[in-house]
Amino acid sequence: MSKGNRKKKRRRQQAAARAAAQKKHAQAAAKPSEPEQGLAENSSSTLERDIEPVEQSVKSQESEAKAEASSKDASVEPVEEQAVDETDPESRQENMVQSEEKDCEWDRFPFGEEDEDESAENRDGEENFAQNLWQGGDDDDELTGAGTYGDDLENELPGKASWPRVAGIAALVTAIVWAVIIGAWMLFSGNGGVGVKSVSFENSELSVMVGQNETVVAVFESDKDQNIEALEKAIAKLDVEWSSTDASVVSVEEAEWESPGERAATLTAKKEGVAEITVSAGDFSDVITVTVVSSDRLEGINAEPMTLPVSDTWQNILYTLVPEQAKVDGLTFSIADSSVVEVDSAAGKIRGLTPGETTLTIQAGEINETVKVTVQRTPHSISAENIALWVSETSTIEVTTDINNPECGTNYTFTSEDENIAVVSENGVVTGVSGGFTEILVTNELGQKCTVEVEVLNYPLHRTDSTSDITITKEWVGGDTGANCYAAHIVFSDYTRFGTANGNGGYGLGAETTLSAHERLGNILTVSGDGATAASDYPVAREGSLRNQGPLHSDGVYSRTNGILNSTVSLDLDGYFLSDLVDRGDVSDTFQYKPAFLVNGALVPTGDSTRTQRTFIGSNGTPGDIWIVVAEGGMVDGVSAGLTPDECASFLASKGCLFGMQLNEGGTAAMVYRDWTLTANGAGQAHENFVYFR
Incomplete structure (x- = not known):
C-alpha cells in the first residue's frame, strides 16, 4: 500500500473513531458508560479512599510531579493536566493523538498489521474499554491490560507508564492513557500493594533507673491481610525516625532488630525526670512515656x-x-x-x-x-545404728528421728572420718575399703547430728585388750569339697573370761539364740555340744558351779584356775566324780558331745565320713590358749559342703593343738564376734548352750 493510500485509510479510521466518540459522549450524558460504570463498581476501597487526597496533593505539587515524570521518562501524567474537551471531537482527537505520541507506546492496531483489503467498517470499533490496573511495585512497571471488543475477542493492552510517589507511597495518582485505535482505551492506575496501617509501642509507659539502657520496640501493622515480607517492603520505603522530648533525661538511638515487621531503639536514662519517646514513619507515629528514677530510691x-x-x-x-x-x-x-x-x-x-x-x-x-x-513438724534429734561389714561389702545407714512423720530434718548428709577404711555415698550407702574402724557423721538440714561407728572386717580380724589377744581367720579346709572355717584363736591371761553357759543359766532349762546370748554374755559365742538333759547321769559344770552330779564321761574339761582346756583322759580324770574336781578348782566347765578326736596331739579316728557343718574346740595345753572353730556346711553359705570329724581334727592339729573335740554338728552352729555374725547360718536360731569369751 502506498503512503498516500495509507494516510487516506488512517483518516477514514480517525473519522470513524471521532464518530464513535461523539456517539458514546451523547450516551454518557444520559448515563455512565458501561466501562465507566464497571470501573466505578470494581475500583477498590483503597483507590476510592486515596484518589481525592492524592489529587489534592498532585495539584499542590504540580511542578514537582512534572519534573519527576520528565526525569523518569514518564508516560502518564495526572488527569488534571490534560484539558480535554470531550464535546469537541477535534480536541479529543488531538489529545488522543498527542497522548499516543508523547506518553504511550501502544500498538495502534491490536488486531494486527493493517492490510489494503481490510477497511475500518469491517472492525467492531464502536466500544471504549476501561481497565483497572493496581500498582504495587517499583517506579517503572510494565502494565498489561486486556479489553474486550464487541465481538467478545480479548486483546492485551501493553505499554509502559510511570507514577510519581506521594509521601513515600507508590502510585496513588490516577492517570488516564488514551491511544487511538478503532475505539478508545482508558487505563486507570492506583495503589494496590501493601501499605502501612499503623505503628505502635508494646507499652505506653516505662520506668528506667538512672544509668540503665532499655530497648523499646515499635510494631507495624499492614492495611491489608498480607504476609510479613510484603509489610517489610512497605516499611523499608518509609523513613522511620525516633525522637525524645528531653534528651537530657532520656536519649534515644535506633537499634538493630531482626524481628520482621518491627523496629527498635535503645534508650539511655541520664537523670531523673520524664520524657516522651516518639517513633514516626510517614504519616504514622506513637509515643511512650519514660520515667527515669534515681538508682538509690526504693521501688x-x-x-x-x-x-x-x-x-x-x-x-x-x-x-x-x-x-x-x-x-x-x-x-x-x-x-x-x-x-x-x-x-x-x-x-x-x-x-x-x-x-x-x-x-x-x-x-x-x-x-x-x-x-x-x-x-x-520438727524432730529434736536423729540417730542411727552402728555398722559392721566386710571389705567390698555395702550397707545402708538407716537414720531415725525422735518423732513420727517429721516434715523437716530428714535431708541428711554423710561424711566418713577415714575414707581409707570406709566410704559413704550421698544416700548413706557405706562401702568397706579396708579392715579397721572409722566413724561416719550424719547431719540433717537443721544441723542435728549423730555418729555411726563402722568396723570393716577383713580377715584376719584382730582385737587386743588389756588381758587378751584375739585373731579370727576365714580359711578353706578339706580340698575341693571342703568348707569355709571361721577360726577364733583366743589367748588371754584372765582365765575367768572364758567358759560355758546355759541359755537360761541352768542346765537343760530351755534355749535362746546365739545373738541374744551374745547380748547377754558378750563377744565370741558358739553352740555348745552339751546335749544332755537334767535326768541323765552326765555330770555338768557351768562357770565353776556343779549343775549335775555324776562320774565324768565327758572328754573336755576347763579350769578357771589354771586356764587349761584338756580331756579327762589326758588328765587321768576319767571316772572321777565331778563334784570333787569342781571343789578342788580343777574343773569349772565341762564340754560334752562326742569323744575327743584329737588327744595328746594324735588323731582318734571316729569312722564318720559325713561332711556337714560342725563346731569344734581345741587347745595346745597352754594356759589361756583356746581355738574355737565353726565350719560351714550343707551349702548354707553357697559354697561349703562341710567337714568330716577327721578333717576337723586335722585342722586343729595344723594349728598346734594337742586336744580337740566336736561340740555340735548340723545346720545350727553359729559364731558371733562383737556385733558381727561370722557364719552364714544359725545366729538367729535357738540353741541350748554356748561357749563364750567375755
Missing part, C-alpha cells in the same frame, strides 16, 4: 515464702530491695500470728515456735511485701 521489696522448723535458733529474714542499692530507713518486720512464729524486727530475724502457718510483712514507708511463713 519495691522482694521476698520468698519461708519454711521454718520448730527451733530455738534464730534465722535471718531473706529479702531483696529493688534496686538492691536503694537507701532505706526504718525497715520493719511483723508477724500476723505470733503464736506460730516469733520475729525480732530490730535484728531482722525469725524463728518457729509451733507447727502452723502465718504471714510476714516487710515494711519500708509506703512500700511493703507480705509472704507466707510455714512452721513444720
Whole structure:
C-alpha cells in the first residue's frame, strides 16, 4: 500500500473513531458508560479512599510531579493536566493523538498489521474499554491490560507508564492513557500493594533507673491481610525516625532488630525526670512515656515464702530491695500470728515456735511485701545404728528421728572420718575399703547430728585388750569339697573370761539364740555340744558351779584356775566324780558331745565320713590358749559342703593343738564376734548352750 493510500485509510479510521466518540459522549450524558460504570463498581476501597487526597496533593505539587515524570521518562501524567474537551471531537482527537505520541507506546492496531483489503467498517470499533490496573511495585512497571471488543475477542493492552510517589507511597495518582485505535482505551492506575496501617509501642509507659539502657520496640501493622515480607517492603520505603522530648533525661538511638515487621531503639536514662519517646514513619507515629528514677530510691521489696522448723535458733529474714542499692530507713518486720512464729524486727530475724502457718510483712514507708511463713513438724534429734561389714561389702545407714512423720530434718548428709577404711555415698550407702574402724557423721538440714561407728572386717580380724589377744581367720579346709572355717584363736591371761553357759543359766532349762546370748554374755559365742538333759547321769559344770552330779564321761574339761582346756583322759580324770574336781578348782566347765578326736596331739579316728557343718574346740595345753572353730556346711553359705570329724581334727592339729573335740554338728552352729555374725547360718536360731569369751 502506498503512503498516500495509507494516510487516506488512517483518516477514514480517525473519522470513524471521532464518530464513535461523539456517539458514546451523547450516551454518557444520559448515563455512565458501561466501562465507566464497571470501573466505578470494581475500583477498590483503597483507590476510592486515596484518589481525592492524592489529587489534592498532585495539584499542590504540580511542578514537582512534572519534573519527576520528565526525569523518569514518564508516560502518564495526572488527569488534571490534560484539558480535554470531550464535546469537541477535534480536541479529543488531538489529545488522543498527542497522548499516543508523547506518553504511550501502544500498538495502534491490536488486531494486527493493517492490510489494503481490510477497511475500518469491517472492525467492531464502536466500544471504549476501561481497565483497572493496581500498582504495587517499583517506579517503572510494565502494565498489561486486556479489553474486550464487541465481538467478545480479548486483546492485551501493553505499554509502559510511570507514577510519581506521594509521601513515600507508590502510585496513588490516577492517570488516564488514551491511544487511538478503532475505539478508545482508558487505563486507570492506583495503589494496590501493601501499605502501612499503623505503628505502635508494646507499652505506653516505662520506668528506667538512672544509668540503665532499655530497648523499646515499635510494631507495624499492614492495611491489608498480607504476609510479613510484603509489610517489610512497605516499611523499608518509609523513613522511620525516633525522637525524645528531653534528651537530657532520656536519649534515644535506633537499634538493630531482626524481628520482621518491627523496629527498635535503645534508650539511655541520664537523670531523673520524664520524657516522651516518639517513633514516626510517614504519616504514622506513637509515643511512650519514660520515667527515669534515681538508682538509690526504693521501688519495691522482694521476698520468698519461708519454711521454718520448730527451733530455738534464730534465722535471718531473706529479702531483696529493688534496686538492691536503694537507701532505706526504718525497715520493719511483723508477724500476723505470733503464736506460730516469733520475729525480732530490730535484728531482722525469725524463728518457729509451733507447727502452723502465718504471714510476714516487710515494711519500708509506703512500700511493703507480705509472704507466707510455714512452721513444720520438727524432730529434736536423729540417730542411727552402728555398722559392721566386710571389705567390698555395702550397707545402708538407716537414720531415725525422735518423732513420727517429721516434715523437716530428714535431708541428711554423710561424711566418713577415714575414707581409707570406709566410704559413704550421698544416700548413706557405706562401702568397706579396708579392715579397721572409722566413724561416719550424719547431719540433717537443721544441723542435728549423730555418729555411726563402722568396723570393716577383713580377715584376719584382730582385737587386743588389756588381758587378751584375739585373731579370727576365714580359711578353706578339706580340698575341693571342703568348707569355709571361721577360726577364733583366743589367748588371754584372765582365765575367768572364758567358759560355758546355759541359755537360761541352768542346765537343760530351755534355749535362746546365739545373738541374744551374745547380748547377754558378750563377744565370741558358739553352740555348745552339751546335749544332755537334767535326768541323765552326765555330770555338768557351768562357770565353776556343779549343775549335775555324776562320774565324768565327758572328754573336755576347763579350769578357771589354771586356764587349761584338756580331756579327762589326758588328765587321768576319767571316772572321777565331778563334784570333787569342781571343789578342788580343777574343773569349772565341762564340754560334752562326742569323744575327743584329737588327744595328746594324735588323731582318734571316729569312722564318720559325713561332711556337714560342725563346731569344734581345741587347745595346745597352754594356759589361756583356746581355738574355737565353726565350719560351714550343707551349702548354707553357697559354697561349703562341710567337714568330716577327721578333717576337723586335722585342722586343729595344723594349728598346734594337742586336744580337740566336736561340740555340735548340723545346720545350727553359729559364731558371733562383737556385733558381727561370722557364719552364714544359725545366729538367729535357738540353741541350748554356748561357749563364750567375755
